[in-house]
Amino acid sequence: MSSETSVLPQRDSADYCIDPADLNIPERSTPAASTKRISVLPAVNLYNGSIGFALPRGWVEHFHPEPWRIEEALRQAIKPAQWNPYLEVLTITIASNENRTGEPVHFSLLPLTHGQAG
Incomplete structure (x- = not known):
């Protein structure tokens, strides 16, 4: 708004400026892609290291070199x-004496193509 069309005199206009941050209105924003997560129930194949689970687009399989670690974490979940499909990370929250909400354990998985496992 220019000073010619302002209702307030120019000397007073700065006193009445409102910073949107002072209104305490949360901005509408979508979470970053890297923070989106989907709840899954993993099926772990201890023999060949494949980890499979259902997603909205269908069944997917991934690989982890130490599948017994994922199986152990799932028992304590x-x-x-x-x-997290963007980072290809499986997070399992396990019981903890120190933290009542549990401790997250992260596993980086590699996508499997058909016929790649074991």
Whole structure:
């Protein structure tokens, strides 16, 4: 707004400026792609290291070199496992004496193409 069309005199206009941050209105924003997670129930194949689970687009399989670690974490899980499709990370929250909400354990998985496992 220019000073010619302002209702307030120019000397007073700065006193009445409102910073949107002072209104405490949260901005509408979508979470970053890297923070989106999907609850999954992983199926772990201890023999060949494949980790499979259902997603909205269908069944997917990934690979982890130490599948027994994922199986062990799933036995101690206190929340559903979370899959981050953008980072290809499976997060399992396990019980902890130090933290009542549990401790997240992260597993980086490699996508499997058909016929690649074991």
